[in-house]
Amino acid sequence: MNYVSTRDVSANPIGVTSAEAIKKGLAPDKGLYMPTAIPSLSLSDIEEIAALPYEKRAARILSMFLCDYDKDKLLSDCTEAYSEERFPGGAAPLVHIGDGVYSLELWHGPTCAFKDMALQIMPRLLSSALKMTGEEKRAHILVATSGDTGKAALEGYRDVDGIDITVYFPVDGVSTMQKMQMTTQAGENVNVMAVYGNFDDAQNGVKAIFADSDLAKKAEECGFFFSSANSINWGRLAPQIVYYVSAYCDLVKSGAVKLGEKMNVCVPTGNFGNIFAAYIAKTMGLPIDKMICASNANCVLTDFINTGLYDRQRVFHKTMSPSMDILISSNLERLLFLLGGAETTKDCMEKLTRDGKYQAPDSLMEKIRETFYGYSASEEETAATIKATYEKKNYLADPHTCVALGCLEKYRRDTGDSTPCVVASTASPYKFSQDVCASLGSPCTSDEPAVILDTLEKLSGTTAPAPLKATLTMPVRFKSVCDPKDMADCIFNG
Numbered sequence: 001m002n003y004v005s006t007r008d009v010s011a012n013p014i015g016v017t018s019a020e021a022i023k024k025g026l027a028p029d030k031g032l033y034m035p036t037a038i039p040s041l042s043l044s045d046i047e048e049i050a051a052l053p054y055e056k057r058a059a060r061i062l063s064m065f066l067c068d069y070d071k072d073k074l075l076s077d078c079t080e081a082y083s084e085e086r087f088p089g090g091a092a093p094l095v096h097i098g099d100g101v102y103s104l105e106l107w108h109g110p111t112c113a114f115k116d117m118a119l120q121i122m123p124r125l126l127s128s129a130l131k132m133t134g135e136e137k138r139a140h141i142l143v144a145t146s147g148d149t150g151k152a153a154l155e156g157y158r159d160v161d162g163i164d165i166t167v168y169f170p171v172d173g174v175s176t177m178q179k180m181q182m183t184t185q186a187g188e189n190v191n192v193m194a195v196y197g198n199f200d201d202a203q204n205g206v207k208a209i210f211a212d213s214d215l216a217k218k219a220e221e222c223g224f225f226f227s228s229a230n231s232i233n234w235g236r237l238a239p240q241i242v243y244y245v246s247a248y249c250d251l252v253k254s255g256a257v258k259l260g261e262k263m264n265v266c267v268p269t270g271n272f273g274n275i276f277a278a279y280i281a282k283t284m285g286l287p288i289d290k291m292i293c294a295s296n297a298n299c300v301l302t303d304f305i306n307t308g309l310y311d312r313q314r315v316f317h318k319t320m321s322p323s324m325d326i327l328i329s330s331n332l333e334r335l336l337f338l339l340g341g342a343e344t345t346k347d348c349m350e351k352l353t354r355d356g357k358y359q360a361p362d363s364l365m366e367k368i369r370e371t372f373y374g375y376s377a378s379e380e381e382t383a384a385t386i387k388a389t390y391e392k393k394n395y396l397a398d399p400h401t402c403v404a405l406g407c408l409e410k411y412r413r414d415t416g417d418s419t420p421c422v423v424a425s426t427a428s429p430y431k432f433s434q435d436v437c438a439s440l441g442s443p444c445t446s447d448e449p450a451v452i453l454d455t456l457e458k459l460s461g462t463t464a465p466a467p468l469k470a471t472l473t474m475p476v477r478f479k480s481v482c483d484p485k486d487m488a489d490c491i492f493n494g
């Protein structure tokens with residue numbers, strides 16, 4: 001199985017191996033890599049997989065997509081990535097919160113957000129890809145972050161063979177907790193740098209480094225090349241397919257559904273990566289019926305699903321679910337390709353770049369609507385869902401998860417569809433303690449991380465995750481701040 005660009009309109013696209021797709025990230029024509037065929041999963045496969053622990057479920061699914069990878073190596077990488085040490089209590093537990101709604105908790109990893117599910121394994125996949133493609137240089141990962149991704153990337157890439165990583169964050173653009181998490185980062189191959197300005201300044205600085213051919217030459221002379229940890233890399237998407245298969249297996253094992261009976265899936269969506277992984281699982285044969293695409297006030301996807309018009313030219317809202325504050329959902333391109341083909345995809349993406357919007361053909365929208373329902377939740381609705389979920393279901397959930405729970409409620413009300421539904425729970429409520437406390441009706445005014453965690457613990461009677469508590473006492477390793485124009489210096493002088 002090869003990987004082809006979503007924008008390759010040639011009659012017989014040749015494509016690249018999965019190792020090359022993971023090493024390159026983006027295709028040369030700026031399209032995203034997609035497998036030429038989606039492998040199939042039968043009910044008896046699912047029965048077999050259900051008997052396995054998470055790391056073996058992961059190795060089994062990944063090997064179906066990464067055909068050029070050594071199976072034993074995949075298993076040993078998955079075993080390390082999803083170990084008890086990294087995911088205490090299991091990688092993706094499924095919790096029934098009532099009425100056939102199941103919370104798939106994807107935040108039990110080292111940084112307490114769902115990005116860990118992909119970023120614990122992806123660096124190992126890249127490390128193998130470098131070896132498999134005979135790459136002699138080291139890869140240097142550059143990340144600009146507004147919070148969650150930077151920390152998850154640092155944890156994932158720390159001390160991985162053949163790779164170094166530098167993360168830039170805007171000095172005043174991340175929360176106290178997020179800053180603590182990054183500046184105390186352990187690892188021999190990691191570097192963290194604060195940048196004067198906002199997220200866009202940091203992001204533009206990283207883009208400028210990628211585009212600078214002198215810097216690329218200098219890097220080559222020093223024995224490395226620049227690479228990104230972007231969510232459009234297939235190596236980040238493939239590991240996300242696993243937990244939907246895993247969730248279905250757990251539903252079957254618990255007797256909530258019979259093997260072959262369908263479940264629905266509801267996903268709080270930003271870049272469309274997480275929900276697209278569920279769609280791949282469905283395409284493979286996993287019994288998924290409807291998929292609810294949940295957005296916050298930045299409801300560009302809700303509008304797209306309902307009207308076929310994707311229009312990024314709109315007001316940007318800062319919300320309490322910041323990881324979904326996105327107006328360009330990059331991975332949607334993969335859905336257009338899968339259901340509409342390369343020709344349509346290329347056309348839509350060119351229009352998006354040129355006009356800031358596109359209208360997808362009706363025939364494509366009909367296919368999308370066979371499965372996808374788009375809903376959005378306002379800030380008020382999300383706060384109310386946090387409160388109601390805690391008070392009525394005794395379940396404490398973060399704002400991203402509650403956007404999804406709020407959307408699911410609307411979907412169920414509109415359609416009367418009470419099929420068991422797996423809701424992707426994407427962050428620990430303790431990562432967003434202040435908003436959660438405020439939604440529960442007891443705002444916490446302190447900026448002290450220790451006080452913030454403590455307040456939510458007392459309020460909810462639950463315990464903050466160990467990795468978040470641990471950062472409170474870890475020494476700060478990275479204290480420098482630089483100007484956006486000097487961002488490359490620390491890579492060569494560090």
Ligand SMILES: *Cc1c(COP(=O)(O)O)cnc(C)c1O
Nearest residue numbers: 269270271272273274323426427
């Ligand atoms: C990244 C993120 C999302 C959005 O996931 P996409 O794959 O970009 O759709 C949702 N919730 C949290 C907490 C995240 O970190």
